[in-house]
Amino acid sequence: MSLQRAGRAWRGLPVALRDLPLGALLAAAAFVPALRGHGTELGDLPTRAFDALAALAVGAEGLSLVLRRRWPAVSLALVTGGFALDQLRGYHSPAGTALPLALISAGSHLGRYRRTAVVLLSAAYPPLAVALTRLGSGSETPTGFATFYLVLVAAWGVGAWLRSTRAAEAGRREAVAAEVRAAERARIARELHDVVTHHVTAMVIQAEAARYLTADPGRLERSLTAVSDTGRLAIADLRHLLDLLHPDHGTGPAAGPEPRTPVVGRIGTLVEQTRRAGQPVEFTEQGTPPAPAGSADLVVHRVVQESLTNALKYAHGSRTSVRIRYGGEGITVEVSTDGTGTRAAVAAGGGRGLAGLRERVGVLGGEFSAGPEPDGGFTVRAHLPAGAAS
16 A cells, blocks of 8 residues: 555655656766777767766756656757767767657657657758767768667657557547547436426326316316426436436535435326326336336436426326336336327327336347337336346
8 A cells, every 4th residue: 555655645645756767767877987988989089078068068958857747858968969969079978868769758758849849950960970980080880870760750759659648548548538529418418307297297297187187276276286386396306316416416505404316206197196186097017126226227217207207298188007017037017008099288208218217128128119119008028137237
């Protein structure tokens, strides 16, 4: 655990501090007597003892790596200048190793003026090669200079490859995030459709029926009470949906003790609500309901809710049956109407409800069907296999 905490603390440091040890190590290595004169030798100049300019060259080469990720262009310019001074003066310091490292970092992290940097560095290399040839013994061949240049090009290429790999990974993560957002929007749309359509349909039908009950105050009172109760259920479901969208919603000091999870399995409440809207509903359960099954319970609830909503909208007054069977093979839900009623005066939906149910059931590995019967009725069936809770 201590190593993990140390790792997190290290990653939390500014990037310049994390790059400091490497630069300091290269700079310090240049002053180790046993390593002097054993660095990069370009141009075959005789090795010279360190002086004040050597300290400047070593500092520019090694310590400039501190900036290699924060300001890669500045780091590359300083390291290149230090390397040129190192070679022209013949120090041949181990700190010259910083040049390919700076090229890799620039190729990986430099965002703007990449081509300009490549052109400037390539243009500066021939004059350096000419100056080294004139100052040296002339034993360094053009092939040697060309080979060293190709090594530097390869270092830049490694950095460019790292940059492209990082960009591809970022694009992949963004694509996955976009898919997740789209799936979440679709899920929210389904929840809104299920909640709003069912409750509002019941309220509209109950309010329409109340017009004709003015001569019977008792029945009118019951009808208006049903409208009020249905509205409260709609508000409770919408509040739960807001909790899903905003986890902090309703949790402040003024929030009431409302549960943060939906009351799934309220099939009896749905049936009673539909009956009060004027739809004769027969409800039967077979078998023993399992322990609360999470997603499966919610899907069963939504299947019954959407089916009863469609019965109210498209077969108002038709005899409707809701049958739920619990068994070892899973849960089976069947909601049927016989088509003997009349169409309710409610605007038809766009078919989103049944498509959403099919998707919900499919996610849990179940089977779903919905369609008309030969007698003019309509049946919705859903089967959720055992173990579909998760």
